[in-house]
Amino acid sequence: MNPISVHKRTDPLTWPAALILGLAIVLSLSVSALLLHWQDKPARDALVILFQGAFGSWHALEDCTIKAVPIFLCSLGVAVAFRLQVWNIGAEGQFAMGAIGATWVVLQFPQWPAFLLLPAMMAAAALGGGFCGLIPALLKVRLRANEIIVSLMLNYVCILFLEYLVYGPWKDPVSFGFPMTMVFPPAAIVGAIGSSRLNWGLVLALACAVGFWIFFRFSRLGYELKVCGESPRVAGYARLPYHGLVIAVMVTGGALAGWAGFLEVSATLNRLQPSIMVGYGYTAIVVAWLARLSPASIAAASLLLAGLRVGVENLQLEMQVPAAFGGIMEGVLLLTVLAGGFFVRYRVRWRGFS
Amino acid sequence: MTAELLLPLLAAAVQTGTPILYATLGEILTERAGVLNLGVEGIMMVGALAAYVTALATGHAGLGFAAGAGCGALLAAVHAQVCVGFRGNQVVSGLALTILGTGLANYLGTPYIGQSIPGFQRTALPLLDQIPILGPVFFRQDPLVYLSYLAPVFVWVALKRTTWGLNLRAAGEAPEAVTAAGLSFARLRWSAVVLGGLLMGCGGAYLSLAYTHLWSTGLVAGRGWIAVALVIFAFWHPGRAVLGAYLFGGVMAFQFRLQALGTHLPSSLLLMLPYLLTIFVLVAASVRRRGQAPPAALGVNHEPPD
Numbered sequence A: 001m002n003p004i005s006v007h008k009r010t011d012p013l014t015w016p017a018a019l020i021l022g023l024a025i026v027l028s029l030s031v032s033a034l035l036l037h038w039q040d041k042p043a044r045d046a047l048v049i050l051f052q053g054a055f056g057s058w059h060a061l062e063d064c065t066i067k068a069v070p071i072f073l074c075s076l077g078v079a080v081a082f083r084l085q086v087w088n089i090g091a092e093g094q095f096a097m098g099a100i101g102a103t104w105v106v107l108q109f110p111q112w113p114a115f116l117l118l119p120a121m122m123a124a125a126a127l128g129g130g131f132c133g134l135i136p137a138l139l140k141v142r143l144r145a146n147e148i149i150v151s152l153m154l155n156y157v158c159i160l161f162l163e164y165l166v167y168g169p170w171k172d173p174v175s176f177g178f179p180m181t182m183v184f185p186p187a188a189i190v191g192a193i194g195s196s197r198l199n200w201g202l203v204l205a206l207a208c209a210v211g212f213w214i215f216f217r218f219s220r221l222g223y224e225l226k227v228c229g230e231s232p233r234v235a236g237y238a239r240l241p242y243h244g245l246v247i248a249v250m251v252t253g254g255a256l257a258g259w260a261g262f263l264e265v266s267a268t269l270n271r272l273q274p275s276i277m278v279g280y281g282y283t284a285i286v287v288a289w290l291a292r293l294s295p296a297s298i299a300a301a302s303l304l305l306a307g308l309r310v311g312v313e314n315l316q317l318e319m320q321v322p323a324a325f326g327g328i329m330e331g332v333l334l335l336t337v338l339a340g341g342f343f344v345r346y347r348v349r350w351r352g353f354s
Numbered sequence B: 001m002t003a004e005l006l007l008p009l010l011a012a013a014v015q016t017g018t019p020i021l022y023a024t025l026g027e028i029l030t031e032r033a034g035v036l037n038l039g040v041e042g043i044m045m046v047g048a049l050a051a052y053v054t055a056l057a058t059g060h061a062g063l064g065f066a067a068g069a070g071c072g073a074l075l076a077a078v079h080a081q082v083c084v085g086f087r088g089n090q091v092v093s094g095l096a097l098t099i100l101g102t103g104l105a106n107y108l109g110t111p112y113i114g115q116s117i118p119g120f121q122r123t124a125l126p127l128l129d130q131i132p133i134l135g136p137v138f139f140r141q142d143p144l145v146y147l148s149y150l151a152p153v154f155v156w157v158a159l160k161r162t163t164w165g166l167n168l169r170a171a172g173e174a175p176e177a178v179t180a181a182g183l184s185f186a187r188l189r190w191s192a193v194v195l196g197g198l199l200m201g202c203g204g205a206y207l208s209l210a211y212t213h214l215w216s217t218g219l220v221a222g223r224g225w226i227a228v229a230l231v232i233f234a235f236w237h238p239g240r241a242v243l244g245a246y247l248f249g250g251v252m253a254f255q256f257r258l259q260a261l262g263t264h265l266p267s268s269l270l271l272m273l274p275y276l277l278t279i280f281v282l283v284a285a286s287v288r289r290r291g292q293a294p295p296a297a298l299g300v301n302h303e304p305p306d
Helices: A014-040 A043-055 A058-083 A089-106 A116-143 A147-167 A202-219 A221-230 A233-238 A243-271 A280-291 A296-319 A325-345 B002-032 B040-058 B061-085 B090-112 B134-138 B143-160 B163-173 B176-182 B185-211 B224-232 B238-261 B267-271 B273-287
Strands: A004-008 A348-350
Touching: A004 B002, A014 A043, A014 A325, A043 A058, A043 A296, A058 A089, A058 A202, A058 A221, A058 A243, A058 A280, A058 A296, A058 B040, A089 A116, A089 A147, A089 A243, A089 A280, A116 B061, A116 B273, A147 A243, A147 B176, A147 B224, A147 B267, A147 B273, A202 A221, A202 A243, A202 A296, A221 A233, A221 A243, A243 A280, A243 B224, A280 A296, A280 A325, A280 B090, A296 A325, A296 B040, A325 B061, A325 B090, B002 B040, B002 B134, B002 B143, B002 B163, B002 B185, B002 B224, B002 B238, B040 B061, B040 B090, B040 B185, B040 B224, B061 B090, B143 B163, B143 B185, B163 B185, B176 B185, B185 B224, B224 B238, B224 B273, B238 B267, B267 B273
Parallel strands: none
Antiparallel strands: A004 A348
């Protein structure tokens, strides 16, 4: 006789979500500490460095916010797609295409003034990212091709395309052979807010968050999306345009990820180079699953994971811990939250041996 | 003249396709039991590193291979626990596994970058290697390739000719029937996921032990994802997986040849070929689906009756 009995709850609990996330963070920190200890690195100091690097100072918090912006933008689209049971794994490639689109505008029209150039860059980034989201969506609804694999393969293709451009036609002739474009003219750069290191991309992200909230709260399309996500059967009876919704969600998500790419080239790097690809698109998947559909929780999760990245960078600087360390923490975090969901949906009782 | 060019290319196709073949067979076994494992990429990374480190430390390539397979199974067990034990979302768990596995391998592997190991070397099979065409293509390879010829047969026999395989397929098609027959549904899925992970680990181990003979960060380079796509191309049959794996091996080998010859085509564009081919193959397999549907309960977590 199985000593443990498991029953599905009629109403899933809501309160343990924060507890599970807390536990997941503790577990992922413990695994990290264990791994550091195993490599003869002082684990406790490392965790302190990680935390201080992420949230310990004004400077760190600024870093965190700067990194949270592209993660947040990528996550919005991924989160909506997840809600529709569409698995958009392609934020990384859409991000790359956005960066490429924005850079193309700069290289074509370097003499344009900022009020023309920046909107044109945003439009091109949205087009690039959106196009990259459209391909898996179209292949899914027309030919029933698995969107997970198509969007993931496009990540590789887009990153290679970016490399082709910066190693080849777009290479700056005065870069001493380094794969990078020329430095953007000042008109193509999204500036800092006041004297802080934060840039106006933060405002763009906030605007997107508000737009996202209004869209789901008040628009008909937003309501249909919610219904489709919560119950595909009801959506079928109500004759909601599922295919159209999938395409809309993927293209919008692609455009948002494209904007993240635009902000990275324009505000952070001021040029296009391969080091722009640091895996924000993959982190966005973790964020989207942790936060589900409210923009506030997506923002909170973006900040958390951005903090993790900044902390790991600090760790890399101070203790020569490879950057890949962040992946371990993200993976453990996500797996724990997934496993923890079990206790939200099921009642587990100890029956004892009989 | 053409044979002199073509035969080495075909032999290279078999070699390059071998890690993909192992991984595809692992994923077929897993998916036939109804579990989608998108962690292949991460599992292969960990398998490759474990195999490499073990071979470097002990000097035995065989031990390395076993370590790669074992670590693959271990990581797959995490997926099994989350999906089968805790009924978590299979897609997300797989993605998390890929993020975790890639991070783990790159983190632990950093000190080893650039050191090469002897690993497995080419050894021609006597007599068989004298067969015209087939000999040079199939029988002048390393021992792990020969082992991979047996793997599809093993998976086919296990799935189609054993009671375990029948039950396992039932777990992928009709979970209620498994429970009704008084079998442990969870145990069946567990065993499939872990054995599948073992094969994926073998694929990763092949890369570091016999393909590159060294460890590098981007070693797997999307082969795990290609394997996931090939399962659909193969319609969940081990036999067609062989075809698909060698097709991809061929394209990759061809692309490396072309690069080595020094064409005018930039290498970044050439490197796109396998990924574009994956999309193409996937679309082709999705369009003409004549009764070759995926396991009915694939990706669905079964709710056992109370």
